[in-house]
Amino acid sequence: MPRSGAASGPMSGTGAKVDAMRERVCSKVGCAREAVSTLTYDYADQMAALGPLGAVGDPHAHDLCAIHTDRMSVPRGWVVVRHETLRV
C-alpha cells in the first residue's frame, strides 16, 4: 500500500516558526544578553523612543538588554521617550 502525496503538508514547516520564536538579543556589539526593550530612533524629530520589544525588521529599531536600556544615552538635544511599561 503506497503512501500517496502530501508527505509534507503546509503545517510541517519549522523554518518560519523557528524564525518567529527566535530569541531576541541585545544589538550592542559584544553583548549577547536577552533583549528586553526596543529603542527606536526618529531622526527627523531627534527623538528616541524606548519601549517594549517591537516588531522585527525596523531598520531604525535596536533591541537592548536591561543593562544597555538603563545606560542608553542619546545625542545632545535629543529627547528620550520611555514608555511606562518599562520598569528599570
Ligand SMILES: [Zn+2]
Ligand atoms: Zn546589551
